[in-house]
Amino acid sequence: EVQLVESGGGLVQPGRSLRLSCAASGFTFGDYAMHWVRQGPGKGLEWVSGINWNSRSKDYADSVKGRFTISRDNAKNSLYLQMHTLRPEDTALYYCARDAMVAAPPGVGYFDHWGQGILVTVSS
Amino acid sequence: SYVLTQPPSVSVAPGKTARISCGGNNIGSKGVHWYQQKPGQAPVVVICYDSDRPSGIPERFSGSSSGTTATLTISRVEAGDEADYYCQVWDSSSDHYVFGTGTKVTVL
Numbered sequence: 141e142v143q144l145v146e147s148g149g150g151l152v153q154p155g156r157s158l159r160l161s162c163a164a165s166g167f168t169f170g171d172y173a174m175h176w177v178r179q180g181p182g183k184g185l186e187w188v189s190g191i192n193w194n195s196r197s198k199d200y201a202d203s204v205k206g207r208f209t210i211s212r213d214n215a216k217n218s219l220y221l222q223m224h225t226l227r228p229e230d231t232a233l234y235y236c237a238r239d240a241m242v243a244a245p246p247g248v249g250y251f252d253h254w255g256q257g258i259l260v261t262v263s264s
Numbered sequence: 265s266y267v268l269t270q271p272p273s274v275s276v277a278p279g280k281t282a283r284i285s286c287g288g289n290n291i292g293s294k295g296v297h298w299y300q301q302k303p304g305q306a307p308v309v310v311i312c313y314d315s316d317r318p319s320g321i322p323e324r325f326s327g328s329s330s331g332t333t334a335t336l337t338i339s340r341v342e343a344g345d346e347a348d349y350y351c352q353v354w355d356s357s358s359d360h361y362v363f364g365t366g367t368k369v370t371v372l
Contacts, residue, residue, distance in 0.1 A: 175361070177363075184350065184363060185299070185301075185307065185350050185352075185363040185366070186363065187360065187362070187363065190361065199360065201360060202265070202360075235306060235307075240312065246354070246359060247354030247356060247361075250297040250309055250313075250352065251297075251307070251309065251352075252309055252312075254306035254307055256306055
């Protein structure tokens with residue numbers, strides 16, 4: 141069974157940093173692209189960032205580009221999101237999501253498995 | 265940036281058919297995916313690549329896409345279908361994944 145478990149969220153002051161982690165199990169993690177998707181309180185889904193299977197391709201939403209960095213450790217079956225210079229508008233539930241297609245280039249797949257999400261609150 | 269527009273809400277009686285639209289520039293040329301999100305839960309994909317149903321999704325869910333509109337159709341609606349639904353595409357011009365604005369389906 142595919143499992144994605146996020147951790148590292150919490151309350152943080154504006155301008156500070158936070159690192160999210162996603163522990164994957166139940167599949168060959170290194171074969172799949174992975175993504176972070178967030179959902180602000182009472183709002184819709186927003187794709188944040190994606191990384192391909194071998195870390196050679198990374199993409200970011202305009203709203204986080206230059207502040208967030210996605211990375212992965214295939215040996216540890218883990219995905220990360222390093223968030224810097226956090227803003228109140230970054231407050232959201234952050235989901236880790238798996239791309240449906242094995243070793244696919246960006247855009248080919250969709251999000252076939254999701255974690256339960258981790259809450260990040262940016263407030264003073 | 266690429267925008268996907270959905271109606272904020274759709275209401276439907278049990279047993280009837282719900283249709284949810286997703287409008288975007290030339291969306292018919294892109295692969296459209298649909299997600300269902302129930303309160304307090306993570307999204308679940310119900311339709312991929314315009315009209316394909318992932319394993320475990322009931323046949324009552326179907327999709328189509330042409331021109332500037334994609335449509336998710338839920339036939340013989342049940343109370344358990346009450347949820348938020350989002351369309352999603354890949355915008356190759358920006359290398360971004362884009363979600364629609366979301367539609368809340370209420371079963372009367």
